Amino acid sequence: MRLRLWLVAALVLGTALPAYADRRSDAKAHVDFGIVVAQKGLWKAATTQWQKAVEIDPTYGAAWNNLGIGHEQLGNFADARKAYDKALELEPNNNFIRNNYDQFREIYDRQNRRRDR
């Protein structure tokens, strides 16, 4: 009985892990390319790449972080906030994401305070 359970677990892991690794690898290719174009100042193209990355692998915290930065640079603050929130949900202890988010929130709150007036 126990042996059969081990076999099932091994089978599940054996099929799921390569699929996950493939997804992450595809998403990573988009993230890397997004970084290259962002470094050239092409934020719209970069944001498209990171959007594709999170669609392929929605558990990829770094991709959500970059997507947040991309939306922020395009002035889409509501989308930026959603992306940063997701990145922090996936990686709550990542200080890089936390710092990016804090700096964004300072600007986001300022803009919203002014809208309320």
Place this chain on the structure above:
Amino acid sequence: MIARTVVAIGSLSVALASAGCLNFYEIAVETPIQAKIDVTGFQRVLVAGFLTGGSRNIDPNTETARLLRSQLRTKQDMRVIDADVISLVDEIDKRRAATSPTTPSITVAGTDDPKIKNEADLKTYEDIFNDAEYWKKIGAEYQSPLIVTGSVMFTEISKSGMVSRPQTFIDPQGVTRYQEVRSYSDLKGYALTPKFVFIDGRTGAVLYSESFHEESLYPAGNNTPALSSYFELMDKLLPSFLNTLSTQKIRGSRILLK
């Protein structure tokens, strides 16, 4: 010899590994903050004048109008109208005198003293911002510009509190070092409380208004000129003021992750 080779190979492999595994990139960013009001319908902007009061060391009406005009000339696209700065206080006093000549609005002891000394005095004058007919008339005179007006209170303040300042000392090795020393001190300075009101010169209606408050304090012994303190405080507010009319970019940096 072998140990040295091992260390060299080890450091090289660590360096290569860290270069290959670099998974974050700092990138310079310019986050755009959208303008608060849509000014595409205006070709010109008129900084009309302000209700001012507080300290008599400077003339906040003239200084504010001059400063905002020069900033608007360089930081946005509308044509800035050069016109005499309106004294809104005098305008209201004139109206009050016309309606009830026997009761002057606010009595002033000395002739140099400002008529508005505090927030309470200011309140009695603020109705002028809602006088659409008056602003429409001004607008008609200058071909329907966006009108910038408001109030500026520039007051002297004094407080007491803990102040830290660097102090040098020589350590036991004879090396000069610095340390922060905190002490209780009397502070003097100025507070600036402006309210900027943006009015549509075509209709006389208020489009937007925003208030600020900034303070600058110095040790009581310092003799900081009022005008330099005024500019120091206005410098802090100008980005927000300009952002009302035009999109501003905030420079910073973010970390991209792999």
